[in-house]
Each structure stands twice: as C-alpha cells, then as structure tokens.
Amino acid sequence: MATTLNDVGARIFSNALITEGNKVLAPLRAFSLDLSREVVNAKGDTVEATVFGATTAAAFNKTSNNYGTAQGSTRSVPVVMSTHLKDSFAIDDAKALSSPVPYFAGAGKASAEALGAGILDNVFALLTVAKFSQESVLTLAAIAKANFAALRKIATDAKISPRQASLVLNSDYFGALLALLDSNTYGGSEAIRTGMVPGLFGFAQVVEAPSLPTAENLIGFIARPEALAIAGRYLQPQAPGAYEEVGQMFDEATGLTFGVRKYGNGLTGEVIQTTEALFGSTECETKSLVRLISASR
DSSP states (O other): OEESOOSHHHHHHHHHHHHHHHHHTGGGGGSEEEEEEEEESSTTOEEEEEEOOOOOOOOOBTTTBOTTOOOSOOEEEEEEOOEEEEEEEEEOHHHHHHOOHHHHHHHHHHHHHHHHHHHHHHHHTTOOTTTOOOEEEOOSTTOOHHHHHTHHHHHHHTTOOGGGOEEEEOHHHHHHHHHHOOHHHHTHHHHHHHSEEETGGGOSEEEEOTTOOOGGGEEEEEEOGGGEEEEEEEEOOSOGGGSSEEEEEEOTTTOOEEEEEEEEETTTTEEEEEEEEEEEEEEOOGGGEEEEESSOO
C-alpha cells in the first residue's frame, strides 16, 4: 500500500483504505480486472481494458502455428469510465495536528466500505437475465455439500471449466456452506477472515458477496474472468491548485487506486478530505457466467 500524499495521517489512512478496499472488493476477482494509476481527464473517458479468455494449446507448426503466431484469446475491450464515486470527511485542527492512528485508520476503513459498496452495486447491476441468460436453481432449504458439489456439473455443462471459474454466493448461501465445512479440512480459516475459500469443490475460489442484489431471484453466480471487464483509473483534478493537496492511494500488487483531494476551510478550521473512485464495467463473454437463483421464475 502506498500514497503520493506526504503527511503521516494520510499514510495511516491509505494503509487502512487499501487493505479494507481489497477485502470489500474481493468478489470482483471473479472477473477481468484492469486497475491502474493511469490518469484519465474526465468521467466518460474510455479506456482499453485487458480481458483474458480461455485458450487451447496447439502443436507447433513452422507455417501455421510458429513463434510469431498468437493463438490466445487475450484482447482489449473498450470500457467507459462511467461511474464516479466519492466519500468525504472533515478533520478538525486538533486531529490534523495529532494524527491519531485510530482516527485515520477508522476513517480509511469507513471510506473503503462506502466506496467498495458503491462499486459492487454498479457492477452487480449488470448481472441481469437480459445480459446473462444461463441460470440454475440452488435452494437454501435442506442444503447439503452435494448441492454445492453439483455446481461443478452445472459449470461444465455450460462449458465453463470450474478450475478457471469463481463461485460467488450471497451471505445466506455462503454462510450455509460454511456451516457444512470442517475448517481443519476445507481451509475455513480463509473464509472466516476474508470471505473467500480457494480451491473448494475444484473452483478457483468460492467468494462471499454480501451486497449481491436479490432481483430476479439472484443468490450467486459461477463465472470465468472474461464474463465481465472492469476497469479503474485515477481522475486527474482539472485545477489541482484549488486544493491543499491532491494525490493517489494505491496498491502496487493489484493496481487498486483511489484519488484523494484535501482542502482547508478557514472559517471552521477543518480540513475536508475526499476519497474518490472512477471506474466502469461492461459484459464481455455472456456465456461465461451462469446465474444461480433461489427459485425458478
């Protein structure tokens, strides 16, 4: 975790923001993410996001499949930076001078929760029947391990390799799954700490999505990364001199980046700090996602 801002409070805030942000946004790992500190100048700009699809190895041939032949399905898709979210809080003189760790750490976590929830709401809004028509019913009543294990067949029937796909469930179904698992056997400690279990039932990961919408009976989904492309960029302030300080808070490992703008209010003695996120998402390979629903519609 890092920040381009200079003061101690900003560094504490940044660490908390990025750490919590990665947790909140864990369900997005099911999709193709193109997150970057690259600068865009306005909401509505379009960026080229990289999408990794399924590919198949083929025999070398000097003419038709040589070292200069690209056979993979990696490609770029245009994504409009359509959503601009912000969260602000005020720091009075005393807190700004003393920079207490609990205050800035708590503020960072709160901003991450607010921005993360907004991002997930916008992305999950794409998971409609109109866009992704493949569905399968998974009922909570009398749930058993066999029900979850059977999702592998649902995936393979849809030509989605489970080991390359994520199983994402709302909190009710994820909780029901945890209740069935022996943490010593199934690695439940990851699920308890992060809401994610890697490798369970042969899926790349099983992830909890607490804010998954319930419209059209949606309770989860199985998806390969190319089902959705999600891009995030840094919004360049048009008049940086109007603020006390502007900068970025980012994670070098994932590219997750938030913009920060600070300005002082001479009348109140407060400094207002705003954290913002600019991103967009679009459906790509609609056959690479199966909606899981609680009952037939």
